[in-house]
Amino acid sequence: MKFEITVLGSGSALPTLTRRPSSHFVNCNERYILIDCGEGTQLQLRKYKLKFQRIDVICITHLHGDHFFGLVGLLSTMHLLGREKKLTIICPEGLESIIRMQLEIGGGAYLSFEIEFNELNYPASKLVFEDNVLEIHCFPLKHRVPTHGFLIQEKERLYSLDKPAFDHYGLSIAQIPAIRRGEDIEREDGTIIRNKELVLPKEKPKSYAYCSDTIFRENLTEHVSGVDLMYHEATFLDKDKDKAKKTYHTTAAQAGQLAKKARVKKLLIGHFSTRYLDVQGHIDEAGQHFENVEAAEEGKVIRI
Amino acid sequence: MKFEITVLGSGSALPTLTRRPSSHFVNCNERYILIDCGEGTQLQLRKYKLKFQRIDVICITHLHGDHFFGLVGLLSTMHLLGREKKLTIICPEGLESIIRMQLEIGGGAYLSFEIEFNELNYPASKLVFEDNVLEIHCFPLKHRVPTHGFLIQEKERLYSLDKPAFDHYGLSIAQIPAIRRGEDIEREDGTIIRNKELVLPKEKPKSYAYCSDTIFRENLTEHVSGVDLMYHEATFLDKDKDKAKKTYHTTAAQAGQLAKKARVKKLLIGHFSTRYLDVQGHIDEAGQHFENVEAAEEGKVIRI
Structure with a gap:
């Protein structure tokens, strides 16, 4: 069983040469999910040799540009390369019309593949995708625009025969x-x-939660309790916590506190503001509250 | 006097790690013009240390994604970095609403700077921008969607005193x-x-024409006759000229023929299809018709 996350972008609103906008590529037992798709995501997929035509589902957390400006380009490239497989896009209301408008103005509504848009409009958590391998649930975050986190949960598998x-x-x-x-x-x-x-011991189904962007909210723990990996934004350091609050973001210390409270197995932090030259401070700060923490970094692969 | 073009993207519809989508940055006596803005252009500007807050005018030739998908991200970054200077965008009809819709859905119509959209809808060439340093003219190209080329023409300057x-x-x-x-x-x-x-000899005003994307049309020469530098797309080699015609593109040989007929001083070719591993064939082919030819390449600077 393979459950593997590749970080494509660890930055926040301003794309730079070292930190790209938000995007994670998830391989969960050969189901391929892309979460967020900032500008340039298609090139990050190429760079890390991730086959984007295999992607089954794209989840977009919210409609700030650093989380979706790369989507139309990726879809356009999928089309130009002759994709036939259906694609599911789980996203906030309004994105479908933005995407279709841009594709249509460039010469027609025709795409070589079907897209099923599943627009999110839920105040509570909800199952938004399911197949025989996994479930994807959305849950509400609190940001300046409607925002959802996502929980990817492996399904219980059959036993293997001894x-x-x-x-x-x-x-x-x-x-x-x-x-x-x-x-x-x-x-x-x-x-x-x-x-x-008659059977071999079965591995416990694994889970991964993606929480970005959001103000610090303790009750987030109800949605991410005990997950194997929690990605949580840590845009700021605690010395800038007023700024975090004002802009509806989280500090690294707060992300560490949440990880501890939710008893997750591992914490991955990211969405770093360009104001910090490096993120050792974020790791140290989150680490004061929760031991097993890593910083997102372009190309980093985390196996659950 | 400085008249300098930096190539930001030399590729065509499919962005790759070596060839980015179309974009040229023009410095004409410290007026800064960006022509086309495919996905990732803002990072190319950063990479080549071109200060994008200085850009005065952005010209978009047509609404295929590889020529405009990077615009909304660039504008968003200009706003986040506090730009105050007015920006003029010369573009096809329909782009303003696409841009404003994406910015608005991400949290409000407010931008820190004014944008004047000048939407193109002219069957003939026309002066579309003028200040005390230069003029920008648009002229019609023939592609699958409405498309314009641009001519940037220095104004006659005053003599320098001897x-x-x-x-x-x-x-x-x-x-x-x-x-x-x-x-x-x-x-x-x-x-x-x-x-x-009483005066020093005066340099002749210089000019630069940008022609992409277009089918081969001999009468294009009326708009680009005698320019110091003509950029012309050369998506295909002549062996693929049927494909070029069908997709409303040009071959390298045809670009060379046009350069000769228009008696331009220099030809820059680009918008290369990903089907060719390198572009020596394009240079050779255009070179059979016109001697002074160069291939576009990311980061290449051409001084007129």
């Missing part, structure tokens, strides 16, 4: 589905074989 | 404006001093 045990008991192929569902097996002589004797 | 000659004749400061305008001077004793004895 092949030597299966052979040892001389069971039939027809019994495999039941074994993989976790059921005990009754043999013809009436004896029961406990399921755990 | 200071030793001025002192030699013992003339007064009050006579300088007339001398610089090119007038002969009558002395009190009735003798005439010819203007050419």
Whole structure:
């Protein structure tokens, strides 16, 4: 099982040569999800050799430019390269018309692939995408414009068969589905074989939460409690917490406090303001509250 | 006098890590003009240390994404960095509403600076911008959507005084404006001093034409005749001329033929299709028709 996040952009509103606008590429058991798509995201995907035609779902948190200005260009490139696979876009209300208007003015509404826009308008958390591998839930953040975070949750998988045990008991192929569902097996002589004797230990389904942009809100923990990885914005340092509050952003210390309170396994911070030359201060500050913290950085891959 | 073009993007519809979408930065005697603004142009400006807050005028040739998807991000960054100087945008009809819609949805129509949109809707060439240094004319190209080329023309400048000659004749400061305008001077004793004895030789005003995207049209020469530098798209090689015609583009050979016919001083070709691994073929092909040819390349500076 693979659950892997690649950071494409760790910066905030101003794109620079070192820090690009927000975007994370998620590979969850070969379902590919892009979260946020600032200007230049398509080139970041190329740079890190991530095949963007494979993307199944794009989630856009909110309509500030550093989170969506790269979307139209990415869709346009997907079209020019002949994409046929349907794409789902989960985004705030209003984005579909902006995208379609730009594509249409450039010569027609026709795209080589279907896009299903699922526009977000929920005051509470909600399941917004589901297939046989994962679920995506949105949950409300509090920013200057309507904003959602996303929780990507692996589904419970079937057990893997313990092949030597299966052979040892001389069971039939027809019994495999039941074994993989976790059921005990009754043999013809009436004896029961406990399921755990027939399967390998199962990994717990993993989860990843993306929280950007938002003012510090303690009740966010209800949506991200216990996740394996929480990405949380940490635009500012605590010495600038008034600025953070005023602009509806979070400080690194606050992100650390949230991670601790929500008992997440690991914290990834990002969306750094250009005012800081480096982000060691952010790591140290979040680290005072929560030990397992990393800073987002272009090209960094985090395996859950 | 400085008249300098920096190539920010030499590619066509598909942005890649080596060839970016169309954009040229023009410094004409410290008037700064950006022509076309594909995705990522703001980072190209940063990369080549071109101060984008100085830009006076942005010209957009047409509404295919590789020529305008970077505009909203650039404007947004100008605003975030507190620009106050008015900006003029010369562009096809429809772009203003696309830009304003995206800025407004991200939190309000307010920008820290004024934008004057001058939307193009002319079947013939026309003066579209003028100040005391230069003129910008648009002229029609023929592409799949309404498209204009641009001609940037320096204005005739005043003569520079030949200071030793001025002192030699013992003339007064009050006579300088007339001398610089090119007038002969009558002395009190009735003798005439010819203007050419009092001034330095004047450079001829220079000119630069930008032609992209367009099908090959011989009558384009009427708009670009004799310019010092003509940029012309050369998306394809002549072996792909059917493809060029079908998509309303030009081949390198055709660009060379036009340069010769229009008696331009120098030809710059660009907008290269990603199908070609390098562009030596384009240079050779255009060079068979016109000697002074260069290929556009990211960061290349051409002094006129």
